[in-house]
Structures are given as structure tokens and as C-alpha cells.
Amino acid sequence: MSKSDPQTMATIFVTDSPDAIALKVRRAVTDFTSEVTFDPEGRPGVSNLVTIHAAAASIGVEEAVAAARGLDTAAYKALVSEAVVLRLTPIREEICRLRGDRAHLEAVLDRGARAARELAAPLLHEVRQRVGFC
Template sequence: MGRKSSTRKVKSLRDPSAKMSKSDPQAMATINITDSPDDIALKVRRAVTDFTSEVTFDPETRPGVSNLVTIHAAMAMINVEEALSQARGLDTGAYKKLVTEAVVQRLTPIREEIERLRSDHAHLEGVLAQGTRRARELAAPVLREVRQRVGFC
């Protein structure tokens, strides 16, 4: 299958010269794991491309379209060549729909699990209590040693 695409290369949807970042002030620049399918579709549809309709991969001269290819490859877990093969015959508008499908398919199960966990307050409280107990167990010997060295014991 070849080398997989790297998500380290994903760029902002609004400024393909900058890295995609959750701290970007432009909400439309970043796809978040918890975005709804409609939000993802809107963000991808509005992603910056250019006036050439063919889908190609050339990060220097076509950074916006190349970014979409990178996102598609990463989300579909294929390499760039395979993503380009799937894009053959599509214009950038149609390709954005394909990219959207790949992103939604990959992120929906994750988003749904996050929502399920967030709504299960008893489980979250249990995880927090278990973490608190474990932290105290790990800290106890260190605290004993500190108390001894400082002279509190």
C-alpha cells in the first residue's frame, strides 16, 4: 500500500500556508473531533482552494487542494497516490464532498463515543475517584520521604 499520509502536514482550511491548529481564532480553519457532520461539511466546502478545477497534489503551487488531498489520505488511511486516484475525474467541488465523507466516516465513531462518555456522569466520577486513589498511592512514599528529610516525622 505504500507510505501512509502524515497528519503532521495538515494545514489550516482557511490559510493553507499555516498548520491546522485548535488555537486558530478562525473557527472555520480547523476540523475538531467533536464537530458534527454538518459542521465538517461546511468547513471542508469553504476550504480555500484555487481556480483550477482538477485535483492535483502540489503543495508549493496548489497548497489548498494539496491540503485536502492530505486530509483525505489521512482520514481514509490511504496514501496520497491512492487519494489522487479516487479524485480522478472530479473537480474540486466534487472532491470536497469526497473529503467530507472520509472525515465524517473517520470521526463520527470517535465523536459519538466522546458524547456517550460525557453523558455518563457516574462513569466519569468513578474514573476520577480511581485516579485520585492511584495518585495518592503513588504520592504517599514520596511524601513520607519528604516529611522525614524536612524533619516533620
């Protein structure tokens, strides 16, 4: 998983469905050692999954490794998927709800535009005076 990789399968998006998240995590590159450990230099793929799991579950890396004790990497990927889905589902649902409420979005944009104009007005007035447009 990588936020800088141009491949969409290498990035979990907030708006991804639970199935898409599970597929991306399942296909994440790991190594041939089945034990889950945290070793960023020696096992970067598995360590990345541990970091994602820890962040999604709001736990430390050590706790994530302890939760994986006795699991092979395939089973651990399922655990990571579950943690990510649990963390992102309420956010994804709220984004979908907001995207469906066009009137609300228009009102938010209008308020923002008015606030920006109010903030910019004094500076714009000063610039116009200095340039000689007033």
C-alpha cells in the same frame, strides 16, 4: 484547515457534527485550478485536503489523488467531507455517550485520583522527611 488557526472554521473538531464538518471542508481555501493534485509548495490548500482525505480514509496520498481523478475541487471537498465524517462519527458518538454518563466519569476520575495518590505517596513521604515535616 489548520490546527493552529484560532478561527474555529479552520479546524475540524472530533465533536463537530457531520454538517459542521461538511461546511468547514466546503469553505476550505483552495485555488482556481479545478484538478486535484498534491503539490504542497504550489497548491498548499488542495494538498492539505488531500492529506486530510488520505488520513481519514487510511490511504496513501497517491491513492487519495487517484480517487479524486476527474473531480473538480468542489466535488473533491464533498469526498473529503464524507471520509472525515465516516472516520469521526463513531468517536463523536462515544464521546457524547461518555459525557452523558456522569456516574461513569466520576468513577474513572476517582480511580485515577486513588492511583495517583498511591504513586505519589512514597515520594511525598520522602520529601516531607527531607524538609523536616515528619
